[in-house]
Amino acid sequence: MTKSYLRSAALAGLLVMASCSTNGSDAPARDDTAPEVTARQTNLPTELPPMRAFTSGAVLPVSRSNAAIAADFLDLSFELESGRALPVLSRFEGPVTIRVTGRAPAVLSDDLNRLVVRLRNEAGIDITRVAPATDASITLEIISKAQLQRLVPGAACFVAPNVASWSEYKSKRGTADTDWTAVRERSRMSIFIPGDVAPQEMRDCLHEETAQALGPVNDLWRLSDSVFNDDNFHTVLTGFDMLVLRTYYAPDFHSGMTKDEVAARLPGVLARLNPGGGSGAPVPASKTPVLWKQAIETALGGRVPAATRRVAAGRAVDMARVMGWRDTRLAFALFVQGRLNLGVNSDVALASFREAEAIYGSTPGNRLQAAHMGVQLAAHALSMGNSATAIRIADAHLPSVQNAQNAALLATLLMIKAEALTLEGRVTEAQLVRLDSLGWARYGFGSDSEVTARLNEIAAISPRSRG
Template structure:
């Protein structure tokens, strides 16, 4: 189940000095250039999208991945144990319930191709017929009523929203009662941006096929409620490849499965053999609850700030490093924007230190770099912006995060303007627009991001 979109947008808590955008409803866009230079009118380009390439292979030892497989496969997010291993036996078919945007259909094609090539799953799309997994777009209000706090989710043994409503209180849709998977339905909000729909598609289809848990300790997976990863990673595909290995079958007990998993990993992931496999401490319930409160939209800002500070303190007391330490600092920093900028920047710098040096945490570091670059823009420090955004743009592109990519490009364009390179800045800004359409959904939203970012350089530093 993918979490609801974060209520902590990067720039909206900053006090912006003006609205620069014009003619948002037309196919052209006017962008303010350097001070004293007349705005330039640009044609709005077509939406850009990615080619559904893998972000890269799993890079951790097999012994560690085996423990992750166990925790992902035999426990729900709520902590309830899953008594039996289940998967779809035989070919898997996927279909949409009703019409969907063309971009979502294209994204499904790309995802299914990756699942066949990387996870070895016999999966294909059909039109009509009795598909084993069905995907339906639903009004957000209905989704919130069914699963508060979730942006999208997957349910077993139903074909559509009407069947879910009829069985909401029934054990029929309880994953722990399955002995084999035969039917599932994925529900996605019908007003989401193209990227949000694709992100939901990746995580929920993967959970329909395999693991049902999310683990905050995972650095390299969409099966992590920090939502740092947008698309299925090499680790995720490896987990699904294990799930559909011929050595396993539905109905096996956890010990029966885990007796076979090391051998499966040795066979399909020889690169993970040997090497140190440090045991990562389990994420405690108090830390998870603090993060949930900090990310939630119902509590006051003060309560959320306190919860984020508590999560940071819990992690420090337990000696945690890496993904959880960095994420707690990241959440705390975002909540301090507009309240205590110095505290916010200090938290982002701490998050960078937590993520540093681990190739599995590069996308997390790119998210933090976006925040740091915004502060550098306020300080009118173009060299710092360029140093932060260069590596982050490469990572955002590799991990197929168009929203992050577009914002990083917009920030970098402002730095080029500050350096007296208006033509290079305008070219980069224009390139960001197509990615922005995919990430933010429409021209108005893209133009709003451009204006927010342009306004930062006019704030008092």
């Protein structure tokens, strides 16, 4: 899975929204219309504050029934993202070790230590971090983004079975050794993550790929509270994800079991691990049609003409409505449609974001997704000079974003709030909020130049930059 998509998709386009909203007509891309704003204009400090990082977050309890979770578990565990079936359950049998090789930034090492503690405490997995030179069950190798994408274009990070290094993966790629359908028991897994991207991007890869190295390797569009979803909204392991991993490593199961064998024992296991979810046989969930998936993939395709992508997004929205969905699949299609219409059709963009926010906001456990819509709506309010609305929207979404540990989104909302406070003449308060945003931005966006660029983009939205 490409983990970098959603960060750029959800947070890009703010200036385009501003430019298309202020003149009431179609507008060119933001690079053609946005005024240049210097760091001095945005009150950027001479030196940025220290990077801020999350140390913990509240894990939301699982809200669905065990019957629904059982169906999710089986679909996640016995199918690949490509649709190919996995004949048996495969996992590590016995204690698991994990090591880091390559040039790992200190912040990634800290994130890994926190993840290992969570996996032990929440998923009940006997996992331990070991030294780089020690053989390990899971090898986390840090390489450059260019290296990774030369071999796997478009990927942000990935996991591969039966290899212990990048060089070994290159030599075995395409062979039976790296074929997931041939895996009967896991003994060696490697995760490949670029070390020259933002800390948050590295952490996001760390969470999902480690979960897949340990457990399911599939993603399901219908899941709203999981990293096992191609929409990439959730980027750190959730309560649902930990329950899935705890179930995966329950003593009732073992490597080599078939889907029917697992399904027979699954209700009892879930009733024991999640007593609040009741019991019962798996209830088949509504399948996501291949045509809808293809429409979304086309809409997200970076190498497809923009007009083709917009048509595909509209087709995905239409199909979701015909299917009668009022879940995250319709909301995500609307989100993609809204983003692709930024700078092209402001009415469609705003209507799409508003409807998506309403769907996410009315569904339990989807406050984070709603915040991704809210950042676009707050930017629009700021561009129109509606400072009170921009502040209200930002404040409404800050708690859920903080809890989800999304520093890039958190920093962007705070920057928008700071500009709105400035418009209201609350300059001292605005400076404090802006300073707070910069510490999170260093974790979410990485380099100082990226942080400055984001701050300048937000400042360019404000009417004061056009004043």
